Amino acid sequence: xxxxxxxASRHTNQNEGLIFxxxxxxxxxxxxxxLDVPKAxxxxxLGAPHLREDIEGFPEVSEIEVLRHFTRLSTWxxxxxxxxxxxxxxxxxxxxxxxxxxxxxxxxxxxxxxxPQELSQGCLRxxxxxxxxxxxxxxxxxxxxxxxxxxxxxLTGLLLIRAYLQKQGNPRKRVLIPDSxxxxxPATAVIAGYEVANIKSGAQGQVDIEGLRKMVNExxxxxxxxxxxxxxxxxxxxxxxxxxxxxxxxxxxxxxxxMNALAGITRPGDLGVDVMHLNLHKTxxxxxxxxxxxxxxxxxxxxxxxFRPVPILAEKExxxxxxxxxxxxxxxxxxxxSSNFGVLVRALAYILAYGPGVRQATEDAVLNANYIRKQxxxxxxxxxxxxxxxxxxxSDAIQKKNGVNxxxxxxxxxxxxxxxxTTAFPLIVPGALMIEPTESESREECDLFIDxxxxxxxxxxxxxxxxxxxxxxxxxxxxxxxxxxRKPVLRWKPAAxxxxxxx
Amino acid sequence: MRxxxxxxxxxxxxxxxxxAKSIDELFSTIPEKYRLREALKIPxxxxxxxxxxxxxxxxxxxxxxxxSFLGAGVYNHLRSVVTDTIIQRGEFLTSYTPYQAxxxxxxxxxxxxxxxxxxxxxxxxxxxxxxxxxxxxATEAVLMAERLTGxxxxxxxxxxxxxxxxxxxxxxxxxxxxxxxxxxxxxxTVDVKAxxxxxxxxxxxxxxxxxxxxxAIESYAPLAEAAHAVGAMLVVxxxxxxxxxxxxxxxxxxxxxxEAQSFGLPPSYGGPFAGVIAAGERYVRQMPGxxxxxxxxxxxxxxxxxxxxxxxQHIRREKATSNICTNQALCALAATVHLTLxxxxxxxxxxEQNLSKAQFALAELLKIPGVRRTFDAPFFNEFTVALPRxxxxxxxxxxxxxxxxxxxxxxxxxxxxxHALVCxxxxxxxxxxxxxxxxxxxxxEQPV
Numbered sequence: 001x002x003x004x005x006x007x008a009s010r011h012t013n014q015n016e017g018l019i020f021x022x023x024x025x026x027x028x029x030x031x032x033x034x035l036d037v038p039k040a041x042x043x044x045x046l047g048a049p050h051l052r053e054d055i056e057g058f059p060e061v062s063e064i065e066v067l068r069h070f071t072r073l074s075t076w077x078x079x080x081x082x083x084x085x086x087x088x089x090x091x092x093x094x095x096x097x098x099x100x101x102x103x104x105x106x107x108x109x110x111x112x113x114x115x116p117q118e119l120s121q122g123c124l125r126x127x128x129x130x131x132x133x134x135x136x137x138x139x140x141x142x143x144x145x146x147x148x149x150x151x152x153x154x155l156t157g158l159l160l161i162r163a164y165l166q167k168q169g170n171p172r173k174r175v176l177i178p179d180s181x182x183x184x185x186p187a188t189a190v191i192a193g194y195e196v197a198n199i200k201s202g203a204q205g206q207v208d209i210e211g212l213r214k215m216v217n218e219x220x221x222x223x224x225x226x227x228x229x230x231x232x233x234x235x236x237x238x239x240x241x242x243x244x245x246x247x248x249x250x251x252x253x254x255x256x257x258x259m260n261a262l263a264g265i266t267r268p269g270d271l272g273v274d275v276m277h278l279n280l281h282k283t284x285x286x287x288x289x290x291x292x293x294x295x296x297x298x299x300x301x302x303x304x305x306x307f308r309p310v311p312i313l314a315e316k317e318x319x320x321x322x323x324x325x326x327x328x329x330x331x332x333x334x335x336x337x338s339s340n341f342g343v344l345v346r347a348l349a350y351i352l353a354y355g356p357g358v359r360q361a362t363e364d365a366v367l368n369a370n371y372i373r374k375q376x377x378x379x380x381x382x383x384x385x386x387x388x389x390x391x392x393x394x395s396d397a398i399q400k401k402n403g404v405n406x407x408x409x410x411x412x413x414x415x416x417x418x419x420x421x422t423t424a425f426p427l428i429v430p431g432a433l434m435i436e437p438t439e440s441e442s443r444e445e446c447d448l449f450i451d452x453x454x455x456x457x458x459x460x461x462x463x464x465x466x467x468x469x470x471x472x473x474x475x476x477x478x479x480x481x482x483x484x485x486r487k488p489v490l491r492w493k494p495a496a497x498x499x500x501x502x503x
Numbered sequence: 504m505r506x507x508x509x510x511x512x513x514x515x516x517x518x519x520x521x522x523a524k525s526i527d528e529l530f531s532t533i534p535e536k537y538r539l540r541e542a543l544k545i546p547x548x549x550x551x552x553x554x555x556x557x558x559x560x561x562x563x564x565x566x567x568x569x570x571s572f573l574g575a576g577v578y579n580h581l582r583s584v585v586t587d588t589i590i591q592r593g594e595f596l597t598s599y600t601p602y603q604a605x606x607x608x609x610x611x612x613x614x615x616x617x618x619x620x621x622x623x624x625x626x627x628x629x630x631x632x633x634x635x636x637x638x639x640x641a642t643e644a645v646l647m648a649e650r651l652t653g654x655x656x657x658x659x660x661x662x663x664x665x666x667x668x669x670x671x672x673x674x675x676x677x678x679x680x681x682x683x684x685x686x687x688x689x690x691x692t693v694d695v696k697a698x699x700x701x702x703x704x705x706x707x708x709x710x711x712x713x714x715x716x717x718x719a720i721e722s723y724a725p726l727a728e729a730a731h732a733v734g735a736m737l738v739v740x741x742x743x744x745x746x747x748x749x750x751x752x753x754x755x756x757x758x759x760x761x762e763a764q765s766f767g768l769p770p771s772y773g774g775p776f777a778g779v780i781a782a783g784e785r786y787v788r789q790m791p792g793x794x795x796x797x798x799x800x801x802x803x804x805x806x807x808x809x810x811x812x813x814x815x816q817h818i819r820r821e822k823a824t825s826n827i828c829t830n831q832a833l834c835a836l837a838a839t840v841h842l843t844l845x846x847x848x849x850x851x852x853x854x855e856q857n858l859s860k861a862q863f864a865l866a867e868l869l870k871i872p873g874v875r876r877t878f879d880a881p882f883f884n885e886f887t888v889a890l891p892r893x894x895x896x897x898x899x900x901x902x903x904x905x906x907x908x909x910x911x912x913x914x915x916x917x918x919x920x921x922h923a924l925v926c927x928x929x930x931x932x933x934x935x936x937x938x939x940x941x942x943x944x945x946x947x948e949q950p951v
Contacts, residue, residue, distance in 0.1 A: 051749060055748075073608070123565055193678060279829075287596045292830040353506065353551075360507060375520070488811060490795070
């Protein structure tokens, strides 16, 4: 093992097959209290045609086996709790445990969305306070907490824009999206019924104002912009961009994925943004959980307020809160029930822990990104030299000369005990290394990361094979993704021969 | 601040290393006039104890301590503490989407097991790694059918959850889909004659739910026959997953949209839950959402990866099958652990207990003068009754006895005023069911 690898050592883990392979008839891990009413005979009550036969292959295991199975699987994952997770654009910050605790409280986790509103005032007050906090942080006028994730927030935002324009007589045809944007932006625009027109980034990685001017006309509904951009660069011209758009009746949508660079420092509402979403699982610390759940509240200016998804949280006499189901101009519902409430609870717990100190978190996040940038400049190519905010984007141009690409470097980072950064995104940077440390990393952890990156740069120059064949220390090596896609095996089947390779 | 791992000295040293005089310098690209000079007006900072106290106070303003007979798409079921123990492990809780397969095998194998469980339950070939919830799963299933058939007319049973239909309408509005409702028959299930009358070769999908919003169990074969006769697809939504422990899976369906909340997820005032789309293997390339697949590494070891990503937004952008990115992975993991704990026998027993308790509750209610069944189709753990007076008035009486009564159907279904949707799961003790029936009787006896 390379002595330069300071953080990690070879990870010991246990082999574990699929749960279906451990199953044995008659075992169980859960018992119900005895039935205290007369037993209904399914065949008699429902009729035999409605009944199912045996669920072939369904697991039959004991409690300790279940616990061990999933515990063993868990040890095959990297996690924030184990160390830095510098995925650019993903904001992998610490997920405070008290947030998990309060989301599970009796009276919070137990509440039914259709219970009477007089018995839901606690839930509604949580929603109200979160609304107020997010409005204060974004500088916007109104908000909906309903969207389940960022992409659904984007859709909600575009539907608000569409409804607003429609009300004025013409929903328009097109949404402008910079070529540095997340893939969700164009995918969302299509669902909202718009064509997508891509805007090329300027030489500095920012929106090219003159190019934009030429594209903005009465057929354009909105510009979707990420600020800071996916290059981690602050879009200085946002107010001017807003003016250009507004002059033609075009609305400005801000993708708030990178709000961790702005919270407490500046407010999109003051910059001319008309509507934006927030990713509570990024900026507001709710856990990513291996891919979700998230929440994607959408904050907006007054002009869009009448179109918010129902139900609307409203204040009544005596401070009582109510969910109002009917609004004539509403875009409708984007998901069943009020929201991903449990995620919202966690986000509010995070905000309350910081209070106005959210600003300090933002400052530390930007400090960490710039510290890493400074230390790695020269070792890695920096394609855009404008100041970085919360993340920094390098490219593999130097290492490519030795046949080492960003994916290889990312995989080698694993051997050093770090999760890779985001690879090959944004698309406008060939061979991108997109690094977002977040505020949750100590200087010590940042230094270890910097050492690892420098060491890999050296390896790429002197012994590129070790980088190109990484990782070397994981349970499995690089996996054959081509075979996985060509002949997809997407489920276990009882008839399949047992694999002995993993046992 | 306890979440921030830096001392003031370390911050200064890091700034010095960068070559910046102050932290403000790092924000110099933000024009001065747009920089906040005042502190944000938000409460806090709170210590951990204060955070807990705040939420305990809010919890006390809710319905803790009430017996509830609400279902309607969100169900209260027994959950093992083991589920929460597993999903709170940092390696699951604080990991990202498993794009880096070598250090995400735990999440990937768990997703593969989830997909397998969902296939086993629904009788379908493939299932995805999750959607936001049942309502968006049903909606995306319809969009999938639109892509597969190239048609834009959609027939949705009026007995499908009203909120699922609302979400479908929101998504359909701008995609050219034309949504039409198919009425329910006196049995409470889809009016097959009306469906046949509406079906033509321009229909992309027929959407039905089973058990449907009224709790009634649909027969899939006539729906599938009618749909397939004109080349339309049958989309079946399942809001109460526990029913699959007992009921025949919708094997006739082309696409199944399942809500997995009943598998170990608390009601949590409406979310987060987990939706699932399951379908025949031939449709997989039009499926939205992530999929985990089995493969091998260079050394031949079995491993798992996210696969068929060319359907997804991060690769295909405006040509993707959906805009979904973040899904409900941790909820899907909870469902996986929960179903593994229940196992074959446990799931069946839980389903049988639901059936028995709902039957018992109906029998108790039917003893009350003036109470009758609305529909006569077989039901699982939910059923609809007609009351001789307003459900809302009855429910306000029940509240005084610390009971959250059944859902009043009059709002979503004006034709069903004075009808109530009653849900009884295995969590409801006999004594509470009897107390509920007694309270309903007293409420109906109250002078107007």
